[in-house]
Amino acid sequence: MTSTVMPLHVRIRRDLEDQIRSGALMPGQKVAFEHELMTFYNCSRMTVNKAMSALSAAGLIERRKRAGTFVKLPRLDSTVIDIPDIQIDITARGESYGFELIERRVRTAVTAKERELAGEDGRVLSLTGLHLASGKPLAVEERLINLAAVPQAEAVDFSHLSPGHWLLEAVPWTQVENEISATEADAELTRRLGIEKGQACLVLDRRTWSGPERITTVRQTYDGTRYRLVAHFDTLRRSAPRP
Amino acid sequence: MTSTVMPLHVRIRRDLEDQIRSGALMPGQKVAFEHELMTFYNCSRMTVNKAMSALSAAGLIERRKRAGTFVKLPRLDSTVIDIPDIQIDITARGESYGFELIERRVRTAVTAKERELAGEDGRVLSLTGLHLASGKPLAVEERLINLAAVPQAEAVDFSHLSPGHWLLEAVPWTQVENEISATEADAELTRRLGIEKGQACLVLDRRTWSGPERITTVRQTYDGTRYRLVAHFDTLRRSAPRP
DNA sequence: TTTTTGATAATGTATAGACATATCTATTGG
């Protein structure tokens, strides 16, 4: 597949990966010793070691001194799913993306949520808007931005600009907390998403930090019939959601 | 924290990680050259290189020849969430776990879903059951197991044994596909989970492979008010769901 | 001015060797 010449340590790693994936090397089984691979590939131990260390770091194998190297049991309790940025996700599906601002307010933090974000008497920018896929509402977004951390947000016109996408460029985050849940559509959601009353919606709550500082809190509520989170995962590394 | 002496390349990596996390090194900023770190830590280039390569592999930094090394923008479109095994998740919350089998059938693949799993005329084990947290139903599970791949499943008594947990030990997977969606509780879910009719439920569909072979297909439908997926993620590595 | 070319500097890959560390095995001493 890859037309370019592959570095040897990458080739060794891929060979082993392939054997593990295909089942030729099953979990628990012993992998060849470094010195065996070294003679097989006719290379130095450092090169083999680089390949094996990478596999070990990726959690595919376990290495024990004196004993050797063994294929690890993949653990289901740490399976992983991608959570895409909604704008990127929509365009990746080949649909056109749009954002429509419903409400914008600047105020002093009063509610618990606002104070958790901006602290006592901190100022927050509150935005409510709609994410559109091919012109149709896909998700409602309710966002709070900590103006102490992102003062420049106050001057931005978010009428048709996804705040999440803007923030991504303006203030890179270092930590995110995501929470996925389900909720029934209330009257407001029903109206805004144009769905049936009581329909199930997927809710994504996200809080982001930049270093120690809180940046933003957002809740995106998706039309449950039109949106789902998909992830393909294998023992080496996850891949992107399918088209 | 760590009482043992840390290898130098780990220390270098952690120092850089900490600087990135704390905001001392912001995305886009240039990281010191290898030869600078080499004199700073008084070590060889290979040691610095090992640390930097690891950070590069983890996606924290980007390295360009001649130009140097730069802190990467974390990309929201590849944020990640843990999907725990339900049994492990429930016990981790300090609740007692239980499984209750509702229906068990062995049959030849007829529906599209069954044939996708077991192929034309393949035999499948169909299991329906309830996951209980502290004695109360938390999720309904509908599972199909490919008996060609896991013949020993036919002899197992799943009356009070979580099939997913058993499978994990019996047949290690190499690939998983997860899908999260939301649905309204129908009459059957209402009855089995003891919830209100029409309530929103979180649905987790999972398909697993072992090498090229399909192992199982499962749909777990959760009581939306009692279950949510949580993940804390930072630019270096994700951590477990909070208690 | 624009384009080409070439030197330069940074990372990427690989080697051979050295010593450290953990752990398994066999031998020895009680």
Added chain:
DNA sequence: CCAATAGATATGTCTATACATTATCAAAAA
């Protein structure tokens, strides 16, 4: 027989060096 001990061995770390690769910058040519 059990326990302590002493190899043996596989991985872990690190060095010093070499050459490959490639983006960048500046000088030379069009």
